[in-house]
Amino acid sequence: MSDKDFTAEGGHGAVPTASVDTTPSETAVAADWPLYEVFVRGRRGLNHVHVGSLHAAEEKMALRHARDLYTRRNEGVSIWVVRSDAILASSPAEKDPFFAPSGDKVYRHPTFYTIPDNVPHM
């Protein structure tokens, strides 16, 4: 399978689409609006965190939908949105060559140093 067989869908990571019937249903209306992924930076957060996805006609509408769906309980101070099809996801088939090699490299962690108490977020 090539990279193109995987797309970031609905906040659930890489979804294989190779053997899935992707013929549009004749009644599929919601599919008219593209999917966007939403990232929110919380009040005390340092970085934007993926919180979910939504449908919108264009990116400004996506930003407003994100405000209405994901920050209505006081969660955020900043929002990013990006079209889901603009994200390239790593494929499950590449999991071992991608991620397994880092599992035993203890020397890459700064565990041999004493970290002062006043250095946060290490």
Added chain:
Amino acid sequence: MNDHDTPYAVDADTHDQWAFGTSFDDPLAGVDTTLAGGIDGADLATYCLMLADDALVSAQRLAQWCTNAPELEEEMALANVGLDLLGQARLLLARAAAAYPAIVPALPDGSPVPADDALAFFRDEPLFRCVRLVELPNGDFAHSIARLLVFATFRLATLQRLRGTRDPVLAAVATKGVKEVTYHRDYAARWFLTLAGGTDESRRRLNQAIADLWPYVDELFTPHPVEQRLVAAGAAVNSSTLRGEFDDVLEQIFRAAELAFPSARPAALVGCRSGRDGTHTEALSYLLAEMQSVARAHPTGAW
């Protein structure tokens, strides 16, 4: 996972059991709730009902879009707008009850229903003071968007000036409301432009909505005697002075939408009485029946 990795983290500092909704602001924190001298309590209560009922009835109409909106995302957006307005209505109803307790409907002894709920759920239709614009049925999406644009533009102009009222509670509600209604107007204006520039059908529906709604616009800017007395006391906003700003804002939007600015004869009044006097279209009675029936069936119920 570190707590900064998710905006939904439980607040470890306060040991709060809730993952959501921590550190809310109380819009009335530190506000002096005593009635300022020279302001008549009964008048202030009636004026609060006007502001509250516009918001309450709008909120109920917007809530009716739940499960009916064209997209899930729009459903949430409309419900959020409705909940903002419901929050304003609750504070205003509570202020009405505090300013003039006799205005609150009588309930059976031992009823735990608070004053704001009593005013919302146990008050009869002729005692509602909303303008007729907000009570009209939702119609289609274009109708609801056009109505929201008109209402939010009017309410934003009102609340902006109401921040300077001599009643500290009204001023606090207005300060909170300005931020909310600014978003409502922005939301409605964006959809208004989208529908105007969309398909022939969306433009036709928007034009129909404007034609249906415009006869009810003049009522927004017709000051009620109660309002005029409170304007003299420095507590209210004279709604007739808002028309210029309202027309300026909407003319800009209509120009961008390439729509002719409407001029329609105002909808007739019954015996010179408008919604502000408690004379409504038949739509309000159906809305209130749906909204009030459960609470009225259980006047001593706790929710």
